[in-house]
Amino acid sequence: MRAARLRAGLKRRYAREGRFRLYGLLAIGVAVGFLLLLLGRIIEQGHTAFYTHTVTVPVYMDPARVDRAYPQGTNFELLVAEQQLARMGVADDAQGTKAAAMRSLFSSELKFAAAARIQGNPNLVGQTVPIAAPVSDDADLYFKHEISRATPADQRRLSDEQISWLDRMKASGLVATHFNSGLFTKGDSTEPELAGVLGAVVGSALMLVVTALIAIPLGVGAALYLEEFAPRGRITDLIEVNINNLAAVPSIIYGLLGLALFINWMHLPRASPLVGGLVLALMALPTIIIATRSSLKAVPPSIREAALAMGASKTQTVFQHTLPLAMPGVMTGAIISMAHALGETAPLLLIGMVSFIPGIPHSLGEPTGALPSLVYIWENASERAFHERTAAAILVLLAFMIVMNAAAIFLRRRFERRW
Amino acid sequence: MTWLFLPILIAAAVAAYVGGRALARRRGRSLPAGERSHSRPGQHGAYALIWTVVPALVVLMGASVFSPNIERQLTASGAPEAVQQLEPFRREAFFADARAVGAGRPAVQIWPAPYAELLPTEGQRASRIGQMLDLGAIVGAALAALLGALFVFGQIRPGMRARNRVEGWIVGLLFACSAVAVLTTVGIIASLVYDSLRFFSTVPLAEFLFGTQWSPQTAIRADQVGSTGAFGALPLFVGTFLIMLIAMAVAAPVGLFSAIYLSEYAGPIFRATVKPVLEILAGVPTVVYGFFAALTVGPAFREFFNGLGALMVGGPLDGLGQYLMLVQNQMALVAGAVMGIMLIPFVSSLSDDIINAVPQSLRDGSYAMGATKSETVKRVLLPAALPGVAGAMLLAMSRAIGETMIVTMAAGLAARLTLNPLDTVTTVTVQIVTLLTGDQEFNSPKTLSAFGLGLTLFLVTLVLNIVAQRIVQTYRQQYD
Numbered sequence: 019m020r021a022a023r024l025r026a027g028l029k030r031r032y033a034r035e036g037r038f039r040l041y042g043l044l045a046i047g048v049a050v051g052f053l054l055l056l057l058g059r060i061i062e063q064g065h066t067a068f069y070t071h072t073v074t075v076p077v078y079m080d081p082a083r084v085d086r087a088y089p090q091g092t093n094f095e096l097l098v099a100e101q102q103l104a105r106m107g108v109a110d111d112a113q114g115t116k117a118a119a120m121r122s123l124f125s126s127e128l129k130f131a132a133a134a135r136i137q138g139n140p141n142l143v144g145q146t147v148p149i150a151a152p153v154s155d156d157a158d159l160y161f162k163h164e165i166s167r168a169t170p171a172d173q174r175r176l177s178d179e180q181i182s183w184l185d186r187m188k189a190s191g192l193v194a195t196h197f198n199s200g201l202f203t204k205g206d207s208t209e210p211e212l213a214g215v216l217g218a219v220v221g222s223a224l225m226l227v228v229t230a231l232i233a234i235p236l237g238v239g240a241a242l243y244l245e246e247f248a249p250r251g252r253i254t255d256l257i258e259v260n261i262n263n264l265a266a267v268p269s270i271i272y273g274l275l276g277l278a279l280f281i282n283w284m285h286l287p288r289a290s291p292l293v294g295g296l297v298l299a300l301m302a303l304p305t306i307i308i309a310t311r312s313s314l315k316a317v318p319p320s321i322r323e324a325a326l327a328m329g330a331s332k333t334q335t336v337f338q339h340t341l342p343l344a345m346p347g348v349m350t351g352a353i354i355s356m357a358h359a360l361g362e363t364a365p366l367l368l369i370g371m372v373s374f375i376p377g378i379p380h381s382l383g384e385p386t387g388a389l390p391s392l393v394y395i396w397e398n399a400s401e402r403a404f405h406e407r408t409a410a411a412i413l414v415l416l417a418f419m420i421v422m423n424a425a426a427i428f429l430r431r432r433f434e435r436r437w
Numbered sequence: 438m439t440w441l442f443l444p445i446l447i448a449a450a451v452a453a454y455v456g457g458r459a460l461a462r463r464r465g466r467s468l469p470a471g472e473r474s475h476s477r478p479g480q481h482g483a484y485a486l487i488w489t490v491v492p493a494l495v496v497l498m499g500a501s502v503f504s505p506n507i508e509r510q511l512t513a514s515g516a517p518e519a520v521q522q523l524e525p526f527r528r529e530a531f532f533a534d535a536r537a538v539g540a541g542r543p544a545v546q547i548w549p550a551p552y553a554e555l556l557p558t559e560g561q562r563a564s565r566i567g568q569m570l571d572l573g574a575i576v577g578a579a580l581a582a583l584l585g586a587l588f589v590f591g592q593i594r595p596g597m598r599a600r601n602r603v604e605g606w607i608v609g610l611l612f613a614c615s616a617v618a619v620l621t622t623v624g625i626i627a628s629l630v631y632d633s634l635r636f637f638s639t640v641p642l643a644e645f646l647f648g649t650q651w652s653p654q655t656a657i658r659a660d661q662v663g664s665t666g667a668f669g670a671l672p673l674f675v676g677t678f679l680i681m682l683i684a685m686a687v688a689a690p691v692g693l694f695s696a697i698y699l700s701e702y703a704g705p706i707f708r709a710t711v712k713p714v715l716e717i718l719a720g721v722p723t724v725v726y727g728f729f730a731a732l733t734v735g736p737a738f739r740e741f742f743n744g745l746g747a748l749m750v751g752g753p754l755d756g757l758g759q760y761l762m763l764v765q766n767q768m769a770l771v772a773g774a775v776m777g778i779m780l781i782p783f784v785s786s787l788s789d790d791i792i793n794a795v796p797q798s799l800r801d802g803s804y805a806m807g808a809t810k811s812e813t814v815k816r817v818l819l820p821a822a823l824p825g826v827a828g829a830m831l832l833a834m835s836r837a838i839g840e841t842m843i844v845t846m847a848a849g850l851a852a853r854l855t856l857n858p859l860d861t862v863t864t865v866t867v868q869i870v871t872l873l874t875g876d877q878e879f880n881s882p883k884t885l886s887a888f889g890l891g892l893t894l895f896l897v898t899l900v901l902n903i904v905a906q907r908i909v910q911t912y913r914q915q916y917d
Contacts, residue, residue, distance in 0.1 A: 031809055038811035042698025045691045046711055049785070052778045053718045059733045060725070239614030247608050248615075259903075261618045266832065266902040267895065268839020270866050271625060274891045277873065278628030300621050307618065333604040361722025364841035364870065372874045390724045397728050397846060405732065412725050419720060 060416075064409025070198040070211065071161045073124065073187060074150040075102055077132060079143045086143050089136035094129045095121045098149070106186060119180055125152040125211045152200070153193065155210040155403035157184055161193065164402070175402075201410060205377045206387055206395075210403035213396075215411050217378045221291055221371075221386035222360060222418075224379060228295020229302055229359050234352050236299075237306030238341075244307070245314045246336045265304035272301045273368030281369060289370035289385040297369060298359040305358070309351020313344040346433035350426045357422040361415065363390040389415045442497060442575050449582045450490050456586070457485025460593050467595075474595035484599040487606050488589035492581035500574035508570050512563045519551045520559065535560035536567075629895055632888035639882045640668045645889060647671055651852035651863075653872060653883045668886055670893070672852040676862030680773045680844060681837040683858055687777025688833055692784025693826065697814055699785070700792045719782035727846030730775035735766035735847055738774075742859065761859075767849040770858040776843050784833050791825035791909070792818060794916055828908035835901035839894060841866040865890045 075098055084092045096114075099121035103110055110116040128151035135149065136142055152158070156175045159165045165174050167181060176184075187193050204214030240261075248254040276297035280286045286293050317340050325335040341348075371391040379386035387395070389411060396408040461481035465474040512532055513521065520531060531552060534544035539560025548556065593599075637645070648669015695715070699708055746761025795818050803813040819826070849861035850871060872887040 031812070035809040035811045038814070039698070039702055042694045042702055045694035046698055048691050049695055049718060049778075049781045050711065050714050052781075053714060053721075055733075056721065056725070056729050056778075059729060063732070236614045236617055239611045240618060241615075243608070243611035243615045247611060257615050257619055259906075260622050261615075262906055263899060263902055264618060264621060266835060266898065267625065268835075268841070268866070268898055270839065270841045270869055271629075271891055271895050274869070274873075274888060275621075275625045275628050278632060278888070279624055283628075303618060303621065307615075331600065331604060333607055357720065361720075361724070363722065363724040364845075364866070367845075367870055368873050390722055393724045393728060394842070394846070397731060408728060412728060415722065416725070419722070423720060 060409045060412050063406055064413045066162045066164070067201060067406040067410035068198050069195055070200070071153045071158050072150050072194050072196060073153050073192050074148050074194065075124075075192060076146050077101065077149045078146045079132075079136065081144045084136060084143050086136065086140040089133040089140075092129075092133065094132040094149075095124055095126065098124065098128060098132075102187075106183065108183075116179075119177065120183060123154050123157045123180060123184065125154050126209060127151045127212055152211045153184075155401055158211055159403055160184055161188070161195070162406075164406075201407070206374060206392065207376060208374065210399075210401050210407060213404070213407060215389065215392060215414055217375065218387040218389045218392035218411070219414070221294075221379050222388045222390075224291035224382060224386065225294040225298060225388060226356055226360060228292060228382065229298040230352070230356055232296065232299035233302040233306055233355070233359075237303050237352070238310050238348060240303070241307045241310030241314060242336060242341065245311050246340065247332070261304045261307050265308060268364075269301060269362055270364040270368065272297055273365030275300070276365055276369045287383050287385065289373065289375070290383050291379060291386050292382040293369050294366055294371065294386075294388060295382075297365045298362060301362065301365065302355045302359045305355040306352055309355065310344070310348045313347025313351065314340060316347065317343045343435070346429055346435075350430045350434075353422050353426040353429070357419045357426070360418060360422070361390055363394055366391045367394065389418070441571075442578060445575065445579065446490065446493060446497075446582075449493065449579075449586075450486050453489035453582075453586055453589075454482040454486040456482075457589065457593060458482035460485075460590060461595075461599070464593060465595050472595075475597065476599035476601075480600040480603055481593050481597070483603045485586065485589045485593070487603065488585040489582045492585040493578040496578040496581045497574060500570075500577065504570045504574060508567055511566050511570075512559075515562065515566075516559060517555060520555060531556075532559070532563050536563055539564050625895065629888055629892040632885050633892040636882060636885035636889045640886070640889075644668065645670050645886075649854050651868070653868075653886055668882070668889075670865070670890065672854045673863060673865050673868055673890070674893075675854055675856065676769065676848070676852070677838055677864040677866075679769050679856055679858065679862055680776065680848065680864055681834055683770060683773025684776035684780055684837045685830065685834060687774055688780035688784045688837075689830055691777075692781045692833075693788050695781070696785045696788035696792055697818075700789055701810060701814055701818075715782040715785055718778075719786070721779075723779065723840060723842040724846070726775050726779050727842040730771055730843055730847035731766075734775055735768075735771045738768065738771050739764055739766050764859050765849075765861060767847065767861045768859045769848065769862045772844045772848040773858065775847060776837055776840055779840070779843065780833050780836060783836060784829060787829035787832060788822075788826055791822050791829060791912070794825070794913060795821050796916055822912075824908050825912040828905040828912065831901050831905035831908070835898040835905070838901075839866065839898050841870060845870050865894050869894075 077094070077098055078101060080097065083097055096117060099117045100110070103116055103120055108116060128149060131151050132147075132149045135147055153161070156165065157180075160176055160181060161184070165176055167178070171178055184193075200212065201214045203216055204212060205217030207213040244254065244257065244261075248257075276293060280293045280296055281288055286296075321339055321343065322335050325339045326332075330338065366388055370385070371388055372395065373385070374395065375385050375387045393408055393411050393415065396404045396411060458478040458481060461474065461476075461478040465478070468474065509529075513528060516528075520528060523531060530546060531548070534546060534548065535556045537560070538544050538556040544556060645668055649671050650667060650669045651672050652667050695711075699711060703711065742761045742764040746758045746764070749755065749758025750762065752758065799817050799821060800813055803817045808816065844864045844867050848864060848867055850863050850867065851861050852863050852868075853860060855862065869887045869890050872884055872890075
């Protein structure tokens with residue numbers, strides 16, 4: 019009787035044990051599942067941005083409309099649209115609505131490409147020249163099956179007629195699919211098909227250089243002082259508490275500090291890599307200090323004692339023995355905090371990196387974008403073609419972070435010693 | 438300032454080091470046999486380097502602080518009568534354009550008769566003054582370096598404790614590095630408090646903290662400053678709190694259970710694969726979570742609730758169904774849930790540390806009494822680790838409150854006083870970003886209110902962090 023009750027109780031307890039274990043597994047499953055979902059969705063949304071479509075049209079450089087001396091003045095887009103319509107045998111109405119509809123299928127790059135050809139060789143006027151340019155963002159989305167005929171015509175950005183033109187151009191071999199190199203070689207643009215991440219990548223890189231040059235020496239210095247030299251006392255305790263709290267201050271507060279201190283008070287240029295780097299350096303400082311201190315702590319005291327016993331001074335001991343031995347840990351911590359700084363967005367928005375900045379920055383003092391703020395800007399853009407590019411920019415950002423973290427892991431594996 | 442000083446400074450530093458070293462060697466030779474100089478020649482060289490570079494740097498820094506003011510006064514005082522009569526603001530603009538014209542670039546503004554002719558000559562004069570000042574700074578720095586070098590070269594002798602002095606400077610430098618951390622805090626507090634005080638001089642503190650109307654956009658016009666109820670931040674606090682609660686409802690159980698599983702049940706291989714995954718989750722930038730929330734989770738949740746509502750319409754829950762059909766993308770639930778996912782690795786790694794800190798003897802005692810693993814976790818480990826876990830949760834809350842990008846991209850802008858997770862709410866951080874990312878003049882109460890919000894956010898997270906760190910620390914000491 020009692021044994022039976024005990025057995026029943028045991029069964030219940032084991033069932034409870036199994037359920038508890040299952041909850042744990044479920045929790046991990048949720049975390050891992052979300053990571054996979056997150057990455058999967060971003061790859062799914064972003065992979066289409068890595069290829070694009072270019073249309074190559076034969077353009078008759080009509081001497082009546084193209085000025086040899088000033089080809090930029092010609093409305094090439096309209097010229098090309100009209101010629102293309104004529105070639106397809108479509109008659110335009112008096113208002114030129116069909117030409118306008120055709121024209122909106124080409125990117126404005128067409129104009130610059132054609133003008134550049136004439137500038138390079140004015141004798142081309144009067145001849146027929148093939149000109150290649152990206153298709154417009156909507157046409158690109160159609161070729162990528164993001165816009166489909168199945169959607170009712172008033173809910174999509176392309177009319178039935180435009181879609182049939184695109185189909186005919188594709189069938190006649192004018193449209194080519196290829197790797198979207200512009201994504202990596204151009205700066206930001208208001209037109210999705212011409213927008214690239216290079217400006218933001220360069221901006222982020224400049225910023226990270228500033229951050230690393232400031233935060234790493236300062237952080238290592240501060241950690242050396244606190245760990246090796248500081249007398250135990252009130253001031254040291256205060257600094258320690260301070261650093262622990264700084265590490266937990268929300269990043270947007272650093273943005274407010276940067277805005278008030280660097281921009282409004284010191285009048286450094288808004289949205290520049292200099293200010294961004296300074297703000298990120300202040301943010302990265304506490305993490306670097308904490309990481310450096312823990313790797314200094316890991317160096318066994320016997321090493322210090324041996325050096326001191328050989329007559330080395332405190333400073334010599336630290337700089338010639340402790341710090342070199344702690345260096346792998348220091349570099350690992352520094353790289354991880356740089357990777358973190360690379361992804362930080364909120365403070366950058368406050369120091370002005372929300373505005374549209376075309377082109378590629380050349381110096382620390384001019385306004386620039388950064389990869390994470392570009393993600394924010396593109397996500398807010400109304401054109402649908404920016405969505406895939408946002409995801410692509412995220413993939414670029416993640417790729418950089420993966421490289422940095424892999425470098426950190428490599429350093430840790432390769433050089434870290436355990437005593 | 439021109440960058441000319443950099444090569445000069447480096448050259449001076451190298452010269453001082455080499456010179457100091459050579460001098461120390463030569464003077465060391467005069468010592469009687471058997472005696473040795475206290476410090477090595479290189480240490481004397483380093484000492485000479487410090488005394489050459491530091492005075493020069495002090496002069497250069499002083500010049501960069503004071504020279505803009507001096508330059509402004511010099512250019513203004515030497516200017517013709519007409520220019521001097523301009524208002525200070527206009528005068529600045531005039532000289533900016535004058536410099537541009539002097540350098541061959543076009544002027545920004547169109548200047549009327551007397552000024553237009555003055556532009557080129559004044560531009561040349563102004564740039565000459567600027568060059569003179571730059572040159573003066575460089576010459577001053579060179580003089581300072583020379584004086585320092587003369588002083589230090591006179592001091593070099595075998596008995597001088599150059600090494601100790603250099604090491605003193607090094608320790609001082611290291612101390613200065615750690616002082617930067619303190620200065621950062623001072624800077625944060627000073628900038629937040631200064632602008633907040635200016636804000637609270639137009640809007641009373643009580644109205645800010647307890648007012649229920651938040652519409653800073655209406656206060657753009659000067660005659661509306663502090664108009665009734667425009668800066669009541671209570672809806673923002675409630676919205677922040679609501680999103681934080683939702684995030685914690687996701688992150689606390691998932692994070693805690695994964696930590697328990699990882700530390701108590703998982704084998705070494707499982708742990709070695711799952712931990713890096715959690716680290717990746719922790720390393721994903723928040724802007725990526727924001728993108729995910731705005732374009733994937735938001736639409737999915739809306740479709741779900743709209744579909745659910747469509748099922749209910751016409752039934753006994755018709756009212757609720759009607760409401761659910763109108764739910765929008767930007768609901769508190771979306772931002773909260775995604776923020777919860779972001780916090781999972783944070784909670785999990787903190788709890789993992791804390792559970793691992795519980796001594797093995799407690800577990801062994803429990804097992805010896807016949808308890809199962811889950812009973813040990815529930816009745817022994819968790820009660821023992823409770824303070825630490827509570828501290829970890831507080832830290833996670835502080836993270837959730839200060840998180841910006843997810844809410845900026847996925848929560849709305851409408852300041853509503855509601856606790857309904859399906860409604861659109863806004864948070865303190867969202868408002869700071871929206872208030873400060875337009876092109877508006879800096880001194881309006883609208884932009885200053887962002888600093889008031891920032892100060893509130895800073896104080897709340899600071900208190901949470903300090904309390905949490907205290908708890909975790911005392912907890913750790915308990916088992917040390």
